[in-house]
Amino acid sequence: MRGWRVVFASVVGIAVFGLVWEVFVRVTDVAEFILLPPSKIIAELADNPAVYWDAALVTGRHALIGIAIAFAISIVAGAVLASSRFIEQASQPVLVLILVAPWVAYFTSIVAWLGRGDPPVLFLVTLVAVPAFTFAAVSGLRSSDPAARELLASVNASRLEVLWRLRLPSALPVLLATSRYVIGLTLAAAYYGEGGNLTSVGEGGLGTIGRSAASQSQGRPLWATVFATVLLGVVGLGLVSLIERVLLRWHVSQRRSPLDVASARPARRWVP
Amino acid sequence: MRGVTKFFGRLEALRLIDLDVAPGEVVTVLGASGSGKTTLLRLIGGLAEPSSGLVEVDGASPHEARDSKRVGFVPQSPALLPWRTVARNASLLLEVNRDATSDAARSPTELLAEVGLAEFTDAYPHELSGGMQQRVALVRAMTLGAPLLLMDEPFAALDEITREDMRHLLARLCESLPTTVVFVTHSVPESVYLSDRVVVLSQRPGRIVGIEQIDLPRPRQPDVEDDPAFFAATKRLRALLHEGATLHWTPAV
Numbered sequence: 001m002r003g004w005r006v007v008f009a010s011v012v013g014i015a016v017f018g019l020v021w022e023v024f025v026r027v028t029d030v031a032e033f034i035l036l037p038p039s040k041i042i043a044e045l046a047d048n049p050a051v052y053w054d055a056a057l058v059t060g061r062h063a064l065i066g067i068a069i070a071f072a073i074s075i076v077a078g079a080v081l082a083s084s085r086f087i088e089q090a091s092q093p094v095l096v097l098i099l100v101a102p103w104v105a106y107f108t109s110i111v112a113w114l115g116r117g118d119p120p121v122l123f124l125v126t127l128v129a130v131p132a133f134t135f136a137a138v139s140g141l142r143s144s145d146p147a148a149r150e151l152l153a154s155v156n157a158s159r160l161e162v163l164w165r166l167r168l169p170s171a172l173p174v175l176l177a178t179s180r181y182v183i184g185l186t187l188a189a190a191y192y193g194e195g196g197n198l199t200s201v202g203e204g205g206l207g208t209i210g211r212s213a214a215s216q217s218q219g220r221p222l223w224a225t226v227f228a229t230v231l232l233g234v235v236g237l238g239l240v241s242l243i244e245r246v247l248l249r250w251h252v253s254q255r256r257s258p259l260d261v262a263s264a265r266p267a268r269r270w271v272p
Numbered sequence: 273m274r275g276v277t278k279f280f281g282r283l284e285a286l287r288l289i290d291l292d293v294a295p296g297e298v299v300t301v302l303g304a305s306g307s308g309k310t311t312l313l314r315l316i317g318g319l320a321e322p323s324s325g326l327v328e329v330d331g332a333s334p335h336e337a338r339d340s341k342r343v344g345f346v347p348q349s350p351a352l353l354p355w356r357t358v359a360r361n362a363s364l365l366l367e368v369n370r371d372a373t374s375d376a377a378r379s380p381t382e383l384l385a386e387v388g389l390a391e392f393t394d395a396y397p398h399e400l401s402g403g404m405q406q407r408v409a410l411v412r413a414m415t416l417g418a419p420l421l422l423m424d425e426p427f428a429a430l431d432e433i434t435r436e437d438m439r440h441l442l443a444r445l446c447e448s449l450p451t452t453v454v455f456v457t458h459s460v461p462e463s464v465y466l467s468d469r470v471v472v473l474s475q476r477p478g479r480i481v482g483i484e485q486i487d488l489p490r491p492r493q494p495d496v497e498d499d500p501a502f503f504a505a506t507k508r509l510r511a512l513l514h515e516g517a518t519l520h521w522t523p524a525v
Contacts (some may be wrong), residue, residue, distance in 0.1 A: 154345035
């Protein structure tokens with residue numbers, strides 16, 4: 001019952017962490033704005049569930065759409081970059097620039113360009129996710145088995161066929177692995193974008209609430225939004241795991257160790 | 273092949289190869305590592321271009337032959353797609369470039385059954401042993417029903433016992449087909465068992481040291497390996513290989 005052990009261990013870990021946090025805050029009597037104890041965070045969320053739920057949906061939507069667009073862009077870009085070393089080397093500095101440029105600084109310019117509301121947030125989220133996905137796409141597309149490529153060449157497969165049948169599936173594991181850490185990045189970008197967008201609290205996401213709470217030094221809503229964003233991240237990671245389990249059934253990362261085979265359902269496995 | 277020479281930069285891999293393979297013949301290219309035998313195979317399949325000389329497949333260029341899917345290629349490693357089941361891997365070459373699939377194409381399911389993998393059609397490659405994977409690779413090439421089969425040391429990574437089983441299997445499969453087979457190997461018994469003629473390549477730069485006719489009875493049975501004629505053939509081939517190993521290297525003029 002390996003699965004239950006893992007879940008139990010995680011729950012224990014989180015519970016201990018929460019306990020230490022709670023005790024620390026109570027003992028040091030730190031101000032609410034600086035650090036809110038878990039008990040008060042949960043109380044704040046329980047007082048206004050609808051507000052936070054709606055806001056979480058907005059933030060989640062921003063992150064999800066941004067990731068999806070970035071994913072699509074990076075596959076196209078990756079295919080182009082993977083096909084030519086020159087283009088790849090030429091684009092690398094640009095991608096790195098995007099990766100390291102502090103979006104915190106240029107976001108107001110984006111708002112000025114795209115106006116208020118969703119567009120600037122989506123733009124920012126997509127922008128921050130593109131470099132990571134593109135690097136992953138290039139690496140993944142290049143990792144396809146050279147013997148398989150020769151095999152397809154022996155029947156004069158077109159470039160598109162090679163891309164679709166061989167290279168993209170080869171790139172899938174690294175792309176999904178990258179999406180795990182892109183989730184944190186995009187949620188941060190979404191949060192920041194909503195906050196810097198100056199839309200009214202009614203239509204905004206967690207970032208909007210958070211920014212307004214921060215400017216009024218209200219610790220409770222601020223930390224509640226932080227907590228909610230973390231929860232979104234956890235849900236996102238869970239989704240990625242689920243997708244991996246389904247799409248990467250064949251991949252070595254999804255295989256149980258040989259030691260588990262005896263306890264697992266008998267699979268049609270040929271163990272030499 | 274006529275007067276085919278192949279350079280990789282300054283490295284001369286093959287020199288002045290003249291080789292004719294008759295339709296329906298099984299020819300083995302035998303040589304030590306580095307003798308250029310894989311290069312020779314790839315030149316026939318059009319996966320590489322000769323530096324000089326001419327390569328023709330069935331009167332057409334190798335590129336044209338590949339375009340009409342008249343070449344079935346079995347690479348050294350099985351190169352199965354890990355995300356596809358055995359059945360779908362076997363039909364891979366049929367799906368690619370679909371318009372060029374000939375009428376002589378054979379059913380993957382039937383072929384899988386012939387090689388003994390009928391129960392594994394829904395398995396994934398990682399669940400199979402090396403020998404089983406290589407059998408899928410064989411089926412994949414044979415489904416094309418192509419007039420030419422090129423095999424690049426397909427059994428090189430297998431243990432001795434599995435190798436023997438595989439060459440008996442391959443001989444049985446080829447028996448019923450009018451396919452021309454060019455098979456690359458460094459194993460002498462393999463070349464004697466499988467082929468009508470064996471082409472022996474020297475050390476780099478690879479030149480043809482000799483071509484041996486193998487006159488053992490067809491269809492080949494596993495017990496022919498105990499036949500004195502079999503042993504005599506392997507002896508002659510080993511002598512040729514030895515000759516090829518001690519040939520002096522002279523710079524190409």
